[in-house]
Amino acid sequence: MTQTPMTIEELKRMAGIIRCDIIEMICTAGAGHPGGSLSATDVVTALYFRVMRVDPKNPGWPERDRFILSKGHACPVWYAALAERGYFDKAHLSTLRRLNSILQGHPDMHKTPGVDMTVGSLGHGMSAGLGMAMSARMRKKDYHTWVVVGDGESQEGSIWECAMATAKWKLDNFTVILDRNHLQNDFCVDDEMPIEPVADKWRAFGWYVDAIDGHSMEQVVAALEAARERKGIPTLILAETVKGKGVSFMENVADWHGKAPCQAEADKALDEIRRCYCEI
Amino acid sequence: MKSKYRYVLPEIQTLLTSKDLFAKAKSEPTRYSYADALLALGEQNPDVVSLDADVSKSMKTTLFAAKFPERSFNFGIAEQNMMAAAAGMATTGLIPFANTYAVFASMRALDMVRNSIHYPRLNVKIAASHSGITPGPDGVTHQAQEDLSIMRALAGSTVIAPADPTSTRMAVHAAAAYNGPVYLSFTRDPVPVLYDESFPFKIGKAVVVREGKDAAIFANRDLVVQALMAAELLAKKGIDVRVIDCHTLKPLDEPMVLKAARDTGALVTAENNIIYGGLGSAVAELLVEKFPIPMKRVGVGNTFAESGPYLEVIDKYGLTARHIVKAVNDVLRRKPAVQGKLPAKPPAQPKSKATSSKVKAKLRRRR
Numbered sequence: 259m260t261q262t263p264m265t266i267e268e269l270k271r272m273a274g275i276i277r278c279d280i281i282e283m284i285c286t287a288g289a290g291h292p293g294g295s296l297s298a299t300d301v302v303t304a305l306y307f308r309v310m311r312v313d314p315k316n317p318g319w320p321e322r323d324r325f326i327l328s329k330g331h332a333c334p335v336w337y338a339a340l341a342e343r344g345y346f347d348k349a350h351l352s353t354l355r356r357l358n359s360i361l362q363g364h365p366d367m368h369k370t371p372g373v374d375m376t377v378g379s380l381g382h383g384m385s386a387g388l389g390m391a392m393s394a395r396m397r398k399k400d401y402h403t404w405v406v407v408g409d410g411e412s413q414e415g416s417i418w419e420c421a422m423a424t425a426k427w428k429l430d431n432f433t434v435i436l437d438r439n440h441l442q443n444d445f446c447v448d449d450e451m452p453i454e455p456v457a458d459k460w461r462a463f464g465w466y467v468d469a470i471d472g473h474s475m476e477q478v479v480a481a482l483e484a485a486r487e488r489k490g491i492p493t494l495i496l497a498e499t500v501k502g503k504g505v506s507f508m509e510n511v512a513d514w515h516g517k518a519p520c521q522a523e524a525d526k527a528l529d530e531i532r533r534c535y536c537e538i
Numbered sequence: 539m540k541s542k543y544r545y546v547l548p549e550i551q552t553l554l555t556s557k558d559l560f561a562k563a564k565s566e567p568t569r570y571s572y573a574d575a576l577l578a579l580g581e582q583n584p585d586v587v588s589l590d591a592d593v594s595k596s597m598k599t600t601l602f603a604a605k606f607p608e609r610s611f612n613f614g615i616a617e618q619n620m621m622a623a624a625a626g627m628a629t630t631g632l633i634p635f636a637n638t639y640a641v642f643a644s645m646r647a648l649d650m651v652r653n654s655i656h657y658p659r660l661n662v663k664i665a666a667s668h669s670g671i672t673p674g675p676d677g678v679t680h681q682a683q684e685d686l687s688i689m690r691a692l693a694g695s696t697v698i699a700p701a702d703p704t705s706t707r708m709a710v711h712a713a714a715a716y717n718g719p720v721y722l723s724f725t726r727d728p729v730p731v732l733y734d735e736s737f738p739f740k741i742g743k744a745v746v747v748r749e750g751k752d753a754a755i756f757a758n759r760d761l762v763v764q765a766l767m768a769a770e771l772l773a774k775k776g777i778d779v780r781v782i783d784c785h786t787l788k789p790l791d792e793p794m795v796l797k798a799a800r801d802t803g804a805l806v807t808a809e810n811n812i813i814y815g816g817l818g819s820a821v822a823e824l825l826v827e828k829f830p831i832p833m834k835r836v837g838v839g840n841t842f843a844e845s846g847p848y849l850e851v852i853d854k855y856g857l858t859a860r861h862i863v864k865a866v867n868d869v870l871r872r873k874p875a876v877q878g879k880l881p882a883k884p885p886a887q888p889k890s891k892a893t894s895s896k897v898k899a900k901l902r903r904r905r
Contacts, residue, residue: 320630320631366657366658367629367658368658368659374629375625375626375629375654375658376653376654376657376658377653377654378653379649379653379654381618382622382625382649382650382653382654383622384622385618385619385621385622385623385625385626385650385654386622386623386625386626386629386654387626388619388622388623388626389622389623389624389625389626389627389628389629389630389634390626390627390629390630391626392611392623392626392627393626393627393630393631393632394630396587396608396609396632397630415618416616416618416619416622416650419613419614419616419618419619420619420622420623422614422616423613423614423616423619423623427611
């Protein structure tokens with residue numbers, strides 16, 4: 259097994275493996291959300307295999323960094339990362355969304371080792387992360403809390419309630435990564451309910467905004483590591499991403515927000531991903 | 539003669555027949571009793587934190603904030619963020635008390651209360667003031683007449699509506715000692731201090747506060763005192779009712795309900811909450827499956843209320859002692875064992891000759 263923290267090259271390869279897991283598990287389940295899982299893959303991979311202080315053998319370790327995928331529907335990427343990181347056996351991945359599975363359709367903290375918060379209804383996870391960060395500050399603990407928020411999700415009012423509160427308390431132990439993949443369930447984010455100028459909005463709410471290419475592992479790692487060190491201000495990493503990243507026919511297609519590939523589509527997708535990532 | 543009352547202060551017992559009970563009795567809004575108890579808890583347990591949403595002065599949780607500024611957080615007018623943040627804090631072992639008004643706790647932030655607090659069974663205490671139509675003057679937007687029904691519908695919820703300041707303090711300590719989400723409902727308006735310190739508060743255990751054998755009244759929060767007043771009015775007519783403080787709406791004290799049903803054969807529920815889904819519904823659901831007997835629910839009907847002084851509003855909307863008396867008389871009339879002993883219900887007087895002749899014509903056609 260590869261040691262963590264991984265090098266950039268190892269991370270790129272791992273992101274390919276996790277993308278394959280995502281396609282396989284959603285295809286097997288016959289339902290799920292591939293688009294938003296694939297757009298968040300590089301960020302989640304960098305967090306679990308390089309940046310976060312975690313112990314897969316002790317998922318409840320009080321000193322661990324916390325991670326919340328606030329856009330809970332993209333949980334295949336979370337489950338795949340946890341399995342690859344050794345939180346549970348990879349065999350569970352094929353049970354996604356099945357009765358009695360540890361892998362629910364949306365994440366359940368009591369069913370899946372490593373899931374720090376139950377999420378699914380949008381606009382909750384960031385606030386839960388805020389609570390964890392506030393607790394760390396109060397108890398003088400040095401763990402960091404990381405939350406991935408969707409760009410569609412940021413249409414929820416509670417996201418901005420939380421953005422305001424985080425800045426009020428100047429929580430520098432709290433980082434939000436905005437997965438800016440431009441698509442939501444129905445249509446394009448910026449047609450359906452525009453969020454631009456999104457960087458200015460977060461800055462106006464009192465955040466340090468770090469805009470990056472969310473698929474450049476070098477940029478992702480640099481932004482995450484800088485966020486951990488930044489003092490006195492919360493960081494919003496504006497990760498410019500592509501919904502369905504890594505699978506040509508899924509990229510930038512809103513229909514792949516919540517649709518499972520059939521076996522033939524999955525085979526084609528896996529072939530593309532393996533050629534692009536795993537042979538690095 | 540041995541008193542029929544249990545735990546009820548002697549001065550309250552003597553005032554129950556007085557029209558001036560609310561003026562003369564020592565009283566306090568239970569939101570203030572909560573604030574006292576929270577402060578005491580803060581001293582005992584460093585994990586207790588207080589979360590506010592711009593009503594800390596109203597709920598007097600400013601007391602906690604002044605004493606423990608590092609454990610007090612005001613989220614502003616943002617109840618959704620407060621509830622989900624409380625959930626996040628609870629995952630780290632803190633015991634957050636999230637303070638707001640019942641309408642906001644149970645409705646504005648319900649998605650967070652359901653998905654982020656109850657579904658993961660996190661140890662968050664929701665402290666809801668202005669529950670029921672106790673915020674009389676504020677009007678409908680601030681009158682939470684359905685909060686208890688909503689909270690009762692959540693899986694794994696514990697819902698507590700204490701009757702007086704003494705039992706409120708006990709409820710707050712019991713909630714802190716319990717591991718899991720608890721919804722605590724408090725009054726905006728003052729309610730009399732009913733009980734002495736021997737009141738045996740235990741989550742899920744209803745308390746008989748007045749012995750009686752002819753019928754039983756199950757009441758919660760601010761209608762317990764109305765039920766006690768009703769019992770005195772009924773006693774004057776020779777009717778002896780048991781009064782039960784059913785402070786925990788959920789889990790319902792089923793053995794206590796069934797015992798009262800068997801002992802008395804007639805039950806009335808009294809709640810300052812809409813009659814759908816609250817205490818009346820809980821008792822009715824149990825009785826209809828296990829021990830069907832005559833029963834009547836006193837509560838807010840299918841209507842929103844309006845602004846007005848607390849006691850006037852609850853009277854207009856059918857929640858005072860006289861309404862409970864009427865309900866008891868109704869169940870006694872339907873109770874087989876006492877039929878014949880009580881005066882039969884007088885036949886309804888025709889409103890006018892016109893209606894009367896219409897009714898007669900209808901009856902003739904039926905024959």
